[in-house]
Amino acid sequence: MSPLLLFIIIPVLTVIGIFFSKTHMQVKWTAVVGMSCQLFMAGLLIYLFLAARAAGNTAEILFSQDMVWYKNLNIHFFIGVDGVSVAMIGLTSVVIFAGIFASWDVTDLPREFFTSLILLAAGVFGFFISLDLFTLFLFYEIAVIPMYLLIGIWGSGPRHYSAMKLTLMLMGGSALIMLGLLGLYFNSAPGGGPLTFNLIQISKVTIPMPAQRFFFPFLFIGFGVLGALFPFHTWSPDGHASAPTAVSMLHAGVLMKLGGYGCYRVAVFLLPGAAHEMAWIFLILTTIGVIYGAFGAIWQKDLKYINAYSSVSHCALVLFAVLMMNQTAMNGAIMQMISHGIMTALFFALIGMIYGRTHTRYINEMGGLMKVMPFLAVAYVIGGLASLGLPGFSGFVAEMTIFVGSFQHNDVFHRVCTIIAASSIVVTAVYILRVVGILLMGKIKNPEFNHIIDAKWFDRMSVVTLILGITAIGMAPLWLSDMINNGLVPVMQRILLAGPILH
């Protein structure tokens, strides 16, 4: 049995445990135990993976297990990981672990809250380990649908509207994906033979170009909706602003990465010919997305909106890098996903904690918080510096890699796009520093803020976990970068084979 199965079994067991828990505390501790196991498993997986690679195991996919599910459609339950998915699993387990602690004070229907949260995580884990397109899609939808209840029941502001908008837009994206997957399936054996949903097998055949051209936009836009591809990003600010803390964390930190990962793993990897042809269209869109998100963040007054727009900008950068289609940029894309995942989770966690204390999210109504809650304030500064790409934190490594990669294209179009996208870093610095200035420095605006208590133990748990993640990647990026590169090599070989070779 593959150890990967545990990533689905543990959440399911946790949900069952939560179902039978009686008190509020039992529910929370069951969730903590379950997700700690998950975090431990992720650590173990990274260790096992690196050990297997060090021992000279060069198989493309490790820990794979293949079970036939629907025989007549050749649907398998096929799981396995490469370097990239191991990294994503690590990210997910860190964020969900921190998310449980960040939602420690949920009092309304706690059982249902944690059940939905963990189901969502189970969907994400399932997505990252699936190598069969059918199960991949199944887990994708499982990850998306609990969002409706999570935002709708426990959210704030116009939560009904935001929940409906988010769910319908994401499910609309998944509708496009479904069509794309059917197209892949029925073109998966152009030379005859059994059709298959097996991702690795499909990558080895060349799908006819007309089919590639037809299905690539469906797959890329479909996943792109979740990855906040401009102009399909509009669910993101509303959704994130209305969602409860842990849900924003998980959604911006992990769920949006499903989009980026899907674009990389399914759209570009399986349809490389069309990807080379059509990349320019989406490059323009992502460049707009990067800069638009950054400027959008400047004008916002609500902390959550600021961070949501910043997420749009950062996630667009992921798709931007994926479309550059060379090893360095691709590596940067994955690094950016992980770095942004942890960073944005940290931000949303902090915003949730600040809101819980000040009862406002409008930056103009706050000020001088550094004096009353030094721990949270310092954490916020750390998150901010990581977000604007200060060396030593994960953000710098990721963005540096992306721009180095994309600058390797020596034609004008790519260069211009790169320059525009890179200038977003300056804009990012503007809005981050502005917020830090208004929020944390200066005088205490509201006398009530004097009675604020700094972070409690569960807040600290959540924040410290995430900061450790950011700094670990920032200080020692090589081990992560090597692991990702390891997974990227076969993928890139395949992508480059189908397109013009870089000069």
Place this chain on the structure above:
Amino acid sequence: MLIMRHELLLIAITVILLLVEIFLPADKKSRIITPAILLMTAVLILGFIPGPTGILFGGMYQTTALTLMLKNILNIGVLIVMIQSADWLKKPENKEKISEYYILMLSTLIGMQYMISSGDFLMFYLGLELATIPLAALAAFERFKEKSAEAGVKLIFSSALSSGILLYGLSMVYGTTGTLYFAEVGPAFTGTPLQVLGFIFFFAGMAFKISLVPFHLWTADVYEGAPINITSYLSVVSKGAAAFILTILLFTVFSKIALMWSNVLYIIIILTITLGNLFAIRQQNLKRFLAFSSIAQAGFILLGIIGQSQYGMATVIYFVLVYIFSNLGAFGVVAIISNRSGLETINDYDGLYRTNPRLAMVMMLSLFSLAGIPPVAGFFGKFFLFAAAANHGLYILVLIAIINTIISLYYYLLVIKAMFLNRSDRPIPRIKSDFYSSLGLILCLVGIFAIGIFSAVFEMINGLSFGLY
């Protein structure tokens, strides 16, 4: 004898119920519920025992592995409906008519089974009528309610009209081919103009029964007026049986003009799914809501037919099976709440989860299954239907259908929003469901989960639906 065992068993229990009805004193009628359900369970189990296949009456009646399976599926649906209606039948105003209810329902089931097994158009028509006329009586079952009586009248008129149209079409088929046997009509049906006209009339008649747009106008009124358990029966079992026989006839008898009917279906699918969905958005009454959603679902069923393959046939059967469990789950909840509180609109469901978490959960899972959200079975059903149509190269049609699933998700989410998200000052009080209501819902839940996750069901269906195409 054994070849016809499904029908004979049903006739036997109908007769038993008739006799019991005569000898049972009027105040003890409600004792009949448990034995009736047990008898139906026995019929269902006996139906699964493999038996001989073959033809009877010179080809008028045929039994194949496929028809056996279809009949079993219908039996499952009827059994669940019978279980779900137990609570409603115990009401004082219905107590006197309990056995009538069962007898009428079983005779429609017998009609459907004859229809599925028919080997010629005469038998087909007899079965169809036997399946329809008692339904009108059932729709008007609460005759003291004006709406119920109206539903009965509307149903009998519209089905009489559709039967007339269908018969007219069949007369043309007979006139041009000189025979009524499916096996002989098929080769002779080459698509001459008169034959095409006959087919169009036949198809229109069937479209009435399955309530496809533009022949759907009777559906919402009848569904709203009829008692809820009858509505669920109409929307699930009756519709499923009609879809089965339409698929069989299109694949066997009319296979030579497949190009023509697939074009007809193409347009009808788009109309049915889109209009059904758009009307469903506006509904406030849950029965009407489910009526329009079931119109849209019928359109999805046709996607499997247009796939024109053995696999397409299998997906149709599979989807109907999934649909039976999901729709009956939703109707079951609506029925329980309506029986206990008399409330039927979506707004009444505000805050249902806080007072009746179990009912709300069942409702949510059933609606997810209808909308096609994993991991419940509806997802698999829809995915396979789309695959069947995509297999035929109809990607644009599949895209339209998939976009429609998003529209349908919107209105299903409206109900979920009412139950889970909204708060209410006067929520529906806590309902303690009785044994049969709970049993019915548990059966539906088991079906909703098991059919999707265990691939054996689909593989069995796929294995048995050969020989048609």
